Amino acid sequence: MSKFNALQKNRRSIYSIGKNVTLSQDQLTALIKDAVREAPSSFNSQSSRAVILFGAEHERLWNIVLDTLRSMIPAEAFAATETKVNNCFKAGFGTVLYFEDQEVVTGLQQQFAAYADNFPIWSEQASGIAQYAVWLALAEAGVGATLQHYNPIIDETVAKTWGIPASWKLRAQMPFGSIEAAAGEKTYMDDEQRFKVFG
Template identity: 70%
Template sequence: MSKTFYELQQQRRSIYAIGKNVTLDKSVITDVIQKAVREAPSSFNSQSSRAVILFGDAHHKVWDMALDALRPIVPAEAFAVTEKKINGSFKTGFGTVLFFEDQDVVKGLQEKFPLYADNFPIWSEQASGIAQYAVWLALTEQGIGATLQHYNPLIDSDIIKEWGIPATWKLRAQMPFGSIEAVAAEKAYMNDADRFKVFGV
């Protein structure tokens, strides 16, 4: 029985204990991710979101890049914790999705609609967030765990060079994913009265 949207929302969590025990074919996972990004809404139907999907050695490489970028700036006495987190929670996964926003699209809209020029970078960020959430839910529906990470801009130049990414694509987030090896802890919710206001009922 398929889950409702609300049930998927409840099931979607930050899963840090991810592994490579994924039974879905890479082509199926790729299709799931592509469809989720394709159908994610964006202002003016700009379709500014871009995604790079990494498997195998490419997936491992991006987390090696993160470690290499962090090594010079993280205090030596704290680096072991950082290394354990990246190697034990991200690199252990089955793959990684890199989320970008195409700045050529943003600039083009700013030129075409100057009245809204200041808003297009904001709307681009919103589009990216929606695309990320859509992919996260889509992976959740397939029984795949994930987290959302932000090692940009530390790894931007390495990624652009390694995979020939257009320089106009701005890296916004990284989503390592894989089999769920341990469930997440219970999620706490703030009081609805502090979060919502409803009028005209």
């Protein structure tokens, strides 16, 4: 097994995270920036954007999620949701918010009309690659993370709270922190269902 494959296996959804990370905010910021910066994108569009939240700002995000969900979930069912958000996401050290800049996408659509329908798809692919790159980098550093999708219900509040440009479209949230409990065993479907090899 290659070092990269070993890293892939080590990257898991870690729901039990805490604030006991060994890296500083500056080190984590540099790690995240480097991973996003080096992630490939179609036409080298570099459409991915990231907002990194630490401390009170990280907690503010998850309070926004809770306040939003409280208005949508029946009161008798909200306790379980609140526990999950507090223990699995808010308990962490920080959060990365992933965006795709739609101004870049529309600019490419205008510049390369023959591919116009594909640029939104390629933008989503670029975002996924950037997210995975950061996740791998965090895993290599011994930091646990998960990928969450509370967009679009929090988009407007997030944009107002942190002054996000109107062209940035929120795609995912990645809470991260110290690994307080390991992930469960991962299962795999049969290769015959996923792969075809010829030649």
